[in-house]
Amino acid sequence: MTGRKMTRKTHKPVRVGELRAWSELPIELLELIFFRLCIDDNVRFSCVCKKLRSTVRSLCVVNQSPWLLYLSSFQLKNGIIRFFDPSQGKFYFDDIPELRATRIHCSKDGWLLFSQLGDLLYLVRQHPLTLIFAIGMGTGRDDGYERVSIGIYYPGDAWWTTFKYQNTDGVQFHCGVGPIFCNGLFYCFSDLDEKLVGVFPPMNFRAVHMVEVEMEGLNGATVFVSSHSSISATNVPRISRNSVYFSKYRRYGKSSYFYSFDDCRFHPAIQRHEVPGIEKAVWIEPP
Amino acid sequence: MSSTKIFLKSSDDKTFEIDETAARASETLKNIIDGGCLDGVIPLPNVSSNILPKVIEYCKKHGGDNGSSKKIANGGVDKDKEILPDYDEEEDKREKVRVDELKKWEEEYMDFDQQVLYDLMLAANYLHIKGLLDLTVEKAASMIRGRTxxxxxxxxxxxxxxxxxxxxxxxxxxxxxxxxxxxx
CATH class of the missing domain: 1.20.5 (Single alpha-helices involved in coiled-coils or other helix-helix interfaces)
Structure with a gap:
């Protein structure tokens, strides 16, 4: 602090009244301004001059919009899965033949869970779209013993591989609800005894369900909700901030598509993505 | 809390007086005061005499206030020492009145052109006055929003x-x- 006075005379006095270009503001101040602007304002701000362009570009982490994944009749027949990217207004297709006759169950952290007949689960990695394995379980009586069977199918396998587990402690276990995946383990509840839970080896997957959105605002974020998943994102180009995007029309024929907290109104999409007759769609992480 | 006077010298060698409690709204000044290197006048080579009174006005309003009302009670300048340890229902109302009054004050305070804003933003940054920095940056952002x-x-x-x-x-x-x- 003792050096303070010595530097006094070396500084050029600041003259007020002289017009100075705001582009000469220190980077840290431009940064503070940047973080208070939404993405469309920042795009225009970056078009002002070269310095602002490079500053804004260096700060601008452009995020991608989540995609919407459809359950369609194509999938039921052929395992063709259709995606929609709302920021581009474009559809994409991919197929996993094993997924025919399945329904999307949920989406989380880049993983998808499909189910068939309620008790066969298909774990699918989103990017690239790959079936990792399918798992199912059931209970049967064999040689007078209660056995739990777990069937596992890997892509390329001719058929399911079945493992049978016998309850050694004599407790009757009958597969009821499940399998359910939680905290790194598959669980299966017993039909006969509500206190009994079957636990199976870890697979990296977690389930999530739609959350009710009842907020005054989202602090500039965008939330994508569907019946089976919800994803939030910020700073996505061509996607409204502080809004909730739905997976289908809220009001038939009114083409409402996302709800903005900025003006408290429903808005139509860039391009209609809802096709009549589609029952289910799930937001997934972009590739 | 004493009301020791601090003297600030602008870049163009003009001296301004401020209460120590008010000066503490600035992290930079607070560090100089606490550092004990105070010998009367603190030179501020980056702040001109056009802007310094504006800065001082803000500090007076927010002196010793770092967001906690207790600090106002202990070391506030020009403030009634009315915040007592025991709660009462009037407290919330008084707080609301205080906030409303502050908002109105800020509105009037922030009524200036963009060159003053530019210098005030620099001064707030240099003196580390977070509240003033927030106010000025927000005003700058509001002048960009929706513009071509x-x-x-x-x-x-x-x-x-x-x-x-x-x-x-x-x-x-x-x-x-x-x-x-x-x-x-």
Whole structure:
């Protein structure tokens, strides 16, 4: 602090009244301004001059919009899965033949869970779209013993591989609800005894369900909700901030598509993505 | 709390007086005071005499206040020592009145042109006065929101340094952006 006075005379006095270009503001101040602007304002701000362009570009982490994944009749027949990217207004297709006759169950952290007949689960990695394995379980009586069977199918396998587990402690276990995946383990509840839970080896997957959105605002974020998943994102180009995007029309024929907290109104999409007759769609992480 | 006077010298060698408690609204001044290197006058080579009174006005209003009302009670300047340890229902009302009054004050305080804003923002940054920095940065951001690049250039005295080709490209980006956003 003792050096303070010595530097006094070396500084050029600041003259007020002289017009100075705001582009000469220190980077840290431009940064503070940047973080208070939404993405469309920042795009225009970056078009002002070269310095602002490079500053804004260096700060601008452009995020991608989540995609919407459809359950369609194509999938039921052929395992063709259709995606929609709302920021581009474009559809994409991919197929996993094993997924025919399945329904999307949920989406989380880049993983998808499909189910068939309620008790066969298909774990699918989103990017690239790959079936990792399918798992199912059931209970049967064999040689007078209660056995739990777990069937596992890997892509390329001719058929399911079945493992049978016998309850050694004599407790009757009958597969009821499940399998359910939680905290790194598959669980299966017993039909006969509500206190009994079957636990199976870890697979990296977690389930999530739609959350009710009842907020005054989202602090500039965008939330994508569907019946089976919800994803939030910020700073996505061509996607409204502080809004909730739905997976289908809220009001038939009114083409409402996302709800903005900025003006408290429903808005139509860039391009209609809802096709009549589609029952289910799930937001997934972009590739 | 004593009301020791501190003297601040602007870049153009003018001296201003401020209460120590008010000066503590600035982290930079607070560090100098606590550092014990105070020998009467604190030189502020980055703040001119046009801006310094404006800064002092803010510090007086927010002296010793770092967001906690207790600090106001202990070391507030020009404030009633009315915040007592025991709660009462009137407390919330008084707090609301205080906040409303502060908002009104800020509105009046922030009524100046963009060159003052520029200097005040720099001063708030240099003196580490977080509240003032927040206020000024928000005002600057509000002058950019919804404006075209041309309007921003005009507002902020910035010349475009793009080549005509780049300029063309910028306009295309802008138009595309506007089209994409035109939902209705």
């Amino acid at each position: 690049p041309d309007q921003i250039r005009e507002n902020f005295n910035i010349n475009s340094d793009f080549t005509p080709e780049e300029e063309e490209e910028m306009i295309l980006i802008e138009d595309e952006w506007d089209d994409e956003w035109a939902f209705d």
